[in-house]
Every structure is written in structure tokens, then in C-alpha cells.
Amino acid sequence: MFNYIIRRLLYSIPILLGVILITFTLDSVMMTPNEKASRVLGPKAVGKTRTEWIHNRGLDRPMPVQFVNYVKNLVTFNFGTTWVTGRDLSETFLQGVGPSLCITLPGFFAALLGSLGLALFQVFVRNSPVDRVLTLFSVALMSVPTMVYVIFAQAFLALNLRYFPAYGFAYEPGMLRFLLLPIVIFMLINIGYDARLYRAIFLEEIGQDYVRTAHAKGVSTARVLAVHVFKNGLIALITLVVAQLPKLILGSLLIESLFGIPGIGSMLVQAIQTGDQPVVMVSVFLGSALYLLSLIVTDILYAWADPRIRLS
Amino acid sequence: MSTPLLEIRNLSIAFHTETGVVEAVRGIDFTLAKGETLAIVGESGSGKSVTGLALTRLLPEPPARYVSGEILLEGRDVLKMKPDELRRIRGNRIAYVFQEPSTSLNPVFTIRWQIAEAIELHRPEVCDVDAEIVKYLELVGIVNPRQRMNDYPHQLSGGMQQRAMIAMALVCHPDLLVADEPTTALDVTIQAQIIDQLKVLKSQIDMAIILITHNFGIISGIADRVAVMFRGKIVEQGPTAEVLRNPQHPYTRALIDCIPKLGQRRKRLTTIDHAALEAL
Ligand SMILES: Nc1ncnc2c1ncn2[C@@H]1O[C@H](COP(=O)(O)OP(=O)(O)OP(=O)(O)O)[C@@H](O)[C@H]1O
Ligand SMILES: [Mg+2]
Numbered sequence: 001m002f003n004y005i006i007r008r009l010l011y012s013i014p015i016l017l018g019v020i021l022i023t024f025t026l027d028s029v030m031m032t033p034n035e036k037a038s039r040v041l042g043p044k045a046v047g048k049t050r051t052e053w054i055h056n057r058g059l060d061r062p063m064p065v066q067f068v069n070y071v072k073n074l075v076t077f078n079f080g081t082t083w084v085t086g087r088d089l090s091e092t093f094l095q096g097v098g099p100s101l102c103i104t105l106p107g108f109f110a111a112l113l114g115s116l117g118l119a120l121f122q123v124f125v126r127n128s129p130v131d132r133v134l135t136l137f138s139v140a141l142m143s144v145p146t147m148v149y150v151i152f153a154q155a156f157l158a159l160n161l162r163y164f165p166a167y168g169f170a171y172e173p174g175m176l177r178f179l180l181l182p183i184v185i186f187m188l189i190n191i192g193y194d195a196r197l198y199r200a201i202f203l204e205e206i207g208q209d210y211v212r213t214a215h216a217k218g219v220s221t222a223r224v225l226a227v228h229v230f231k232n233g234l235i236a237l238i239t240l241v242v243a244q245l246p247k248l249i250l251g252s253l254l255i256e257s258l259f260g261i262p263g264i265g266s267m268l269v270q271a272i273q274t275g276d277q278p279v280v281m282v283s284v285f286l287g288s289a290l291y292l293l294s295l296i297v298t299d300i301l302y303a304w305a306d307p308r309i310r311l312s
Numbered sequence: 313m314s315t316p317l318l319e320i321r322n323l324s325i326a327f328h329t330e331t332g333v334v335e336a337v338r339g340i341d342f343t344l345a346k347g348e349t350l351a352i353v354g355e356s357g358s359g360k361s362v363t364g365l366a367l368t369r370l371l372p373e374p375p376a377r378y379v380s381g382e383i384l385l386e387g388r389d390v391l392k393m394k395p396d397e398l399r400r401i402r403g404n405r406i407a408y409v410f411q412e413p414s415t416s417l418n419p420v421f422t423i424r425w426q427i428a429e430a431i432e433l434h435r436p437e438v439c440d441v442d443a444e445i446v447k448y449l450e451l452v453g454i455v456n457p458r459q460r461m462n463d464y465p466h467q468l469s470g471g472m473q474q475r476a477m478i479a480m481a482l483v484c485h486p487d488l489l490v491a492d493e494p495t496t497a498l499d500v501t502i503q504a505q506i507i508d509q510l511k512v513l514k515s516q517i518d519m520a521i522i523l524i525t526h527n528f529g530i531i532s533g534i535a536d537r538v539a540v541m542f543r544g545k546i547v548e549q550g551p552t553a554e555v556l557r558n559p560q561h562p563y564t565r566a567l568i569d570c571i572p573k574l575g576q577r578r579k580r581l582t583t584i585d586h587a588a589l590e591a592l
Contacts, residue, residue, distance in 0.1 A: 209412055210416060210417060212416070213416045213477075217430050218401075218402035218403035218430075218434060231418075307422075308419060308466050
């Protein structure tokens, strides 16, 4: 088990290096050191200030050396500074994680519980009119574009009825009023899609022989679903659920920027709009690292959920 | 005469599928006394499993429909029971062993967990559940039951899995064990062991058995009576020795001809002419 995790971590290294190489190359191709300097210092800073800026960042050294230095910096979490605000990048990201998690964590758990409950209930009443209505409902939820939810929430609930602020964020006792709409929207856009997937997973299990055995033992239908079928379905569920973990930390691009939540998602959107390349590059690196990590977590959870799997 | 344990009267079961109605069981009658062993023999698709599952109403409805008839368990009609009454007879009065032990056991729970669930459902008075599990695993011939019970199904061989299934079925002292092709998925030597095990259990426990099989070869020595099913009907039933010695129906004769006999020169296996039989 321990060896397995070490090995998987080692396997991740070349993949991460590949990701870094791609972003690094794109970055170098898109802007020359001179362009970068004038982007940060302004077009008027020429001559000594500019060459010094370039020299201090090692941008005048050979490409392979630059790459090695860049990798070194990334793995020591020395991300450098943003171009626009000049602030330290690791600090900026750490500050963004909090607001992002404020939206994604509650939204994720609400969607998970909601879609699991919905899926199990639909399997319980499978092929009945209720099941069909709920399927229709799920399809509707997943088909409505996020923007429609946002516009409805902001225009109607926030501006017209004044139930909620339309925009903003603050760490304060009443912060929930800022969070509620984005959380509910995050939940809604996930719940319909997830419920349909989970329903399919559970329906697949319901036809298995062990389900008949459980019924033949006198186990109640509710318990067959909630214990026997659920534990077996968990194996397939884990992949789907854990794959969402990077999304939780990186936040939701659209919801955060539309509701003015200062999380990583809206930070990234801003960085793309202002051409703040270091922010984008670090986001891509963190996203890939988190994704690779979630794959390893998936494997470990597999082994926990399914006794037939042994990690070696 | 006392009421029999089980009495089936004019039972008909149909499946309503997209491609049409399949009459899987067509007006069958049989009775089973306490402690008696009945073999239901017939070819694939003749309605044996459907009959067995119907006894506790285990068929999925829809597509299954109980068209007519009664299933009387000590005089009470199973088809008229409410869901919680049904749950109380399932596993408790009528228990099952199925054909494919590797898929019939739940892969993600230990043997101990699965047997304990049955005990907790029907015998809440048992205090030492583990001791009870060990007792029954021992009874069905599993060596080292204290360790084996902590295994997951995939850690056991097919024969051991089927023994564990039998232990799980017996642990609630059922009046009737329905064994639906309990040996078909196992290799030949294991098949014989499982049948022998059932014979031993039959002599130790006062329990009726319905042994469903397509193989006439395994029933002598265990079944008191045999019912032969063909296309949803029971075409012949009677004491095993008698039916084997003097089969009345041509289908029965054809099935008995399929038993390979020791010391006999290999001859061509007879094929069954369904059109001719259907015309009877
Ligand atoms: N769930 C179902 N849906 C539709 N038809 C079914 C279903 N279960 C059984 N049948 C039909 O009922 C008939 C009898 O099936 P059954 O399983 O009882 O046969 P069997 O005698 O047990 O055969 P085998 O030896 O293959 O197990 C078959 O024609 C089958 O197609
Ligand atoms: Mg069958």
C-alpha cells in the first residue's frame, strides 16, 4: 500500500514536468523578455531598469536553465509575483482558496447528498411515473445553462425581491447571505447530472444476483438499496466524486466572477482578461497536480470500498 | 391427514415483456410434506427457477404476473401475503441456494457479515452470533470456520462459496430449502461433494428440500419424489425410484436416456423432439 502510493507519486512526476514544459514553452513563445518587462514596468521604463528587471528574473539566461529554475521555483512553492498587482502568488492563491471553498464545499456536499438521495429513491420507484417525472426534472436541471440560473437569481431574487445581495463577499457573521445564491446554483448545476449518473449505476447493480439473494433472505427493499446496492455502487461512485475534488479547490470560474466571490476561479478569470501570465501558469500547474493527486486518492478509496482490489 | 407443508394449486405465471407474453408456468400442481425432498427436473427454460422463486414471490413484478393459482404454505396463501409477511417467511421458513455462488454472494461483504444479517433478521434472540455462524459453517463442511468467516466471497473457492450459501440458508432453520441448480456452476467432483453434503444435512435436519436440476443423474439417493417439467407444465411426478424405473412420459424417458452410465459403451446422446412432445 505504502509502496504503491510512493510509486504512483513518482509516476506523476513526468506528467507534471510535461505540463510545466507546455505552459513554460507557451509563455516564452507568446512574449519576449522585453515585452514582459514593458508589460510589468510600463512602456516608459527602458534602458537600465528594464535590463535589470530581465536579469533579476534570469530571463536573459539560456532556455534550459530558465526551465530548470522555473521548475525549481514551482516545486518549492515559490510562485513569484503577479504582473498586475505585484503581489506574492502563493499568498494570493492561499487567500483565494477560502472563498472558493466557501462556495464549492457546501455546494458539493449538498449536490452529493441530493443526487444520491434522488438516485436511490428513483431506483426504489423505478419505471414508475414518479421515476420518469424525476428523470425529466434531472434532465431539465442539467440542461439549463448556468447563466440562466445566475440571471434569474440576481435579477429576481436579489435585485427585485431584495432577499439577497447580488454581489460581493466578506468574512463576517452574516456572510451566508452572500454565499447562499452561489452555493445553491453550484448545487443545481451538478445535481441533475449526478443524479442521472448515480441512478444508472444503481440500476446496473439492482439486476445482480446478490440482490436476489438479499431479497430471498428477507431483507427489506429499503435496506437492500441503502446497504447492499449502495456499497457495491460506491465503487463506481468514487471515480465520479473524487474527480470533482480539483474543481472544489480551484473554484467555479463563472459563478465566482459573476457573484464577485474573490476565490481562485474569479482570480483566474481576471488574470486571463488582463493577460497576467504567471497566474494562469500557476493555476494550470496546481490544477494538474490536484488532478493527479485525486487519481491516487481514487485508487486508495477503491481498495477500501472493494475487497477484491489490492494495491500492489 | 395433516396439512402438507406446501401445496401448489393450478399455479400459472406469465412474463409481460416488450416482445410479448411468455407463459413460463402453466397450471402446475404439487404438494410437499414436511421433511420431504422433491426434485424438479426439466430442461433449460422449462420454468423450474420461476416455480422456485414464486414460492416466496421473488420474481420481479413487472414483468412477472401471477395469473392464477395458490401457493399454500401450511394453508396460508403466499400470493395473498403483505410485503412484511413475505419478508418474514423469506429466509426464515423458505430459504434459497442459487446456481451461481460467485455472484449470489455479495462481493463487498464478508461471509460473517452476510450470515449475521440473516440471523439478525429472523433470530434476534441469538446472543452469540459468531458462535452460531461457526456452528453452521462447520455443519456444511467448511474447515477452519473461525478464520474462513472473515473472508470475502472471492477468497473462497466455488465449492466453499456454495457451502457458505447453504450455511446462510440453514442458519434460520427453514422448513423448506429451495436449491436451484446448486451444483451446475461447479466442477464435477465438487458437484458430488455438495450433493453428498445435502444428503448428510437432510439426515441431520428436519427440513424439506426442493432440488431444482436439469440432471436426472444427481437426484437418486436424495429426492423422495420427482416432478418433471416441460414447457411450464409438470408432465409427470411420482416417487423417484418409480419414475426412474418406469417413466411414463416420453419426455421423461428422453431425459433419463441422457444420463451417462458407467460401464456402458458410449452411444449418441438422444435429442429431444420438441414438436412431437408438444403435440401430445
Ligand atoms: N425476468 C424474466 N423476464 C422475462 N421472462 C422470463 C424471466 N424469467 C424467466 N423468464 C422466462 O420464463 C421461462 C422459464 O424460465 P426459468 O428460468 O424458470 O427456466 P429454468 O427451467 O429454470 O431453466 P434453466 O435450466 O435455464 O435455469 C423462460 O422461457 C424464460 O425466458
Ligand atoms: Mg433456472
